[in-house]
Amino acid sequence: MNGTRNDGNRSAFSRWSLLTFVCCLAVGGALSGPGSALPGVASAQTPDVVPANTVMLYQHQNFGGAKLEGFTDVEEYKDLTKMTMSGSTNWNDKVSSVKIGKDACLMAYQDINFKGSMTRYIGNGSSQRNEPVLPNSWNDRISSFKVKGRGNCQ
Ligand SMILES: [Ca+2]
Numbered sequence: 001m002n003g004t005r006n007d008g009n010r011s012a013f014s015r016w017s018l019l020t021f022v023c024c025l026a027v028g029g030a031l032s033g034p035g036s037a038l039p040g041v042a043s044a045q046t047p048d049v050v051p052a053n054t055v056m057l058y059q060h061q062n063f064g065g066a067k068l069e070g071f072t073d074v075e076e077y078k079d080l081t082k083m084t085m086s087g088s089t090n091w092n093d094k095v096s097s098v099k100i101g102k103d104a105c106l107m108a109y110q111d112i113n114f115k116g117s118m119t120r121y122i123g124n125g126s127s128q129r130n131e132p133v134l135p136n137s138w139n140d141r142i143s144s145f146k147v148k149g150r151g152n153c154q
Contacts, residue, residue, distance in 0.1 A: 003069035032093065038123070050128050052103040055147050057095045061139070062132045064097075070147040072104065079112040080146045096143040100129040107146040114144050123150040 048063065050056050053072050059065030066085045070077060077083070082090040092112075100106055102123045110116030119138055123129055133139070148154075 015030065048099060050099045050101045050104075052101040052123075053147075053149065054101050055104050055106045056099040057091070057142075057145075058097040058099075059094055061096045063130070064100065066094075068095075070106065070145060072147045072149060074147065077146065078114060080143050080145075081112060090142050093140045096134060096139050098131045098134065100131070102127055102129070103150050105148045105150045107148065107153065108138065108142045109144045110141055112143045116143075120153055122153050125150060 019052040034145050048056055048067070050069075052152040054093075056063075056066045057070060059067070068083065068085075068091055080094070083091040085091050085094060094106070098106060098121060100121045100123045102125055104123045106116055107114075108121070119136065121129065121131060134141075
């Protein structure tokens with residue numbers, strides 16, 4: 001029965017293709033290096049593209065180290081001492097660079113519960129805003145933040 005044999009051949013071929021595909025995925029993952037496969041760890045090789053209404057906060061300057069995505073109107077960013085970065089460390093006074101989606105606004109505060117000095121990073125409406133270094137001594141200072149739409153940054 002030719003039909004049956006052909007089906008069998010096609011099935012074997014499909015299995016082989018799948019095996020090859022999975023194999024290459026595994027090799028590719030190994031080649032991309034340690035760390036890049038871990039959630040919350042930035043990869044220098046693949047710069048983040050931030051959705052229009054979100055922000056991304058980074059542990060180190062130039063978008064390095066752990067990263068924390070911030071979504072519009074989420075209240076949990078009121079106390080970064082309670083937001084885990086990795087292991088027993090938290091995000092309080094850790095942020096050193098940020099990316100701002102084109103339609104987003106970041107309001108970052110020196111203290112928890114949106115208190116103390118505040119600085120704004122407003123999206124420009126046309127493209128992602130990247131701030132590899134936080135100016136005016138805001139490095140390792142942010143303890144709470146809000147994400148808003150760029151037209152509602154208050
Ligand atoms: Ca602080």
